[in-house]
Amino acid sequence: MPDGATVIDHALKQARQRNRIRVGVSLGFHGLSAPDIHGRWTGFDVDIARAISVALFGDADRVEFVPLSSAERFDALEAGDIDVGSYNASITYSRESRHDATFVHPILFDGEVFATRPENLRGTADGASVRDVIATRIGMLAGSTTADNVERYCGRAGIDYTAVLFRTPQEALNGYLSGKTDVYCLDSYLLAGELSGAGEIDRHVFLADQVSLEAMSPVARTRDWQLVKAVRWVLFALIESDNLGLTQGNLAEASRSPSRYLGRFLAPDADSVRHLGLVPEFTTRIIEQVGSYADVFDRHLGARSALQQERRANGLRGDGGMLYAPLFI
Incomplete structure (x- = not known):
């Protein structure tokens, strides 16, 4: 946590004490979350977890991945075995009404x-x-x-x-x-x-x-309101960086002479960052270490992956898709 940050909810306090965030993932789905031949977890959902780690610690590798079956994942969240679920869970009424769980924001539309x-x-x-x-x-x-x-x-x-x-x-x-x-x-x-x-x-x-037709979202405990907010703005950062045309490959050039809005996006004001419990310039660090939404999708599901899937509904709202993020103002 950055110096001077105000940590209120239990989950962020515990994450700071153990120096890592515990994230639930699936038992193994290629493209979403699965260990590679070296035992390193990889996939779209894994990179969402790594982006959260960047925003909280400044380091994409401060994640403890906890593989969970579909039947046990929400019980594990409520029991405190994980802090966040990034296990391709679809948003449903029963899941949010029966559990101490909040779906943070749609990040993958599928069916x-x-x-x-x-x-x-x-x-x-x-x-x-x-x-x-x-x-x-x-x-x-x-x-x-x-x-x-x-x-x-x-x-x-x-x-x-x-x-x-x-x-x-x-x-x-x-x-x-x-x-x-x-x-x-x-x-x-x-x-x-x-x-x-x-x-x-x-x-x-x-x-x-x-x-x-379903919308998938990371999930956190409702009572951990600060973590819910923090993860939500991590997801918004991934989507808005895509909307701004940013990638890992062009970030350095785009940062040299940014517009007023781009400058505010790449370096959100210190008070707002501190209130969410995030590191300074978390948006820039996410793009540097993980990438934009386009980078993450293409790497694991799209053109640069073995799956070769189209984005379909996962295009940006301005392009006729369903992904959107509020402005960073």
Whole structure:
């Protein structure tokens, strides 16, 4: 914490004492949060956690990653086992009303889709839907929103299916690849990552069905109001840096003669930073060490990743997307 900062809530006090922030992540989704061959956690959600670490400590590596299953992640947050959840959780009424939890701000817009093998289809793959699958055992993660969404989607469409629930992402993927299920249902970015990581991306068909449209957000305990505010402005910094066209590659040049607004963004006033419990120039430090939203997306999900996914709804609001950030004034 910067000198003179006013730390009020319990989570930030404890984070300062242990000199790191504890962040819950998934048990392993390629592109979102998974350990690499050296055991270092990497992915979109991981870089969100690293940006939070930069803003709190000035160092992207002051993070303790805590892998959690879908079923246990909100209990772990309430119990104080983690300070922040960055585990691709979709914002829902029940999660926020039943738990001491606040979804900070949407950072990834996605939705659940189906994948199957071409040989499971009655006809051609072009435009095929789950109706065209010969047998319909649908694999999904226990404790996620998927089961409810599939029940609602298939119920409206009058589609009979058998739900097969798995505890972990690896069990669900293995169950699908081994033929225990005919269809795998997961958020589209996650599904692309899982199949890509298994070397199977070209052997499967993404069906035309759009099961759900969801907004993902990091989550913190509601009572830790200062941490909630701090994380929110970290997310805004990532999005606004993208809006300003900033990247790790051009930051130095853009900083040489900034406009009045850009100057205020790159160096927020000391009192506001201190009130949030953040380090000076946290916005600049985030871009230097982690990047803008565009850097993070492209590195893990987009053009510079193995997934090669489009941003789709994750474009900026000015470009017709759904990402937005308030002004840094």
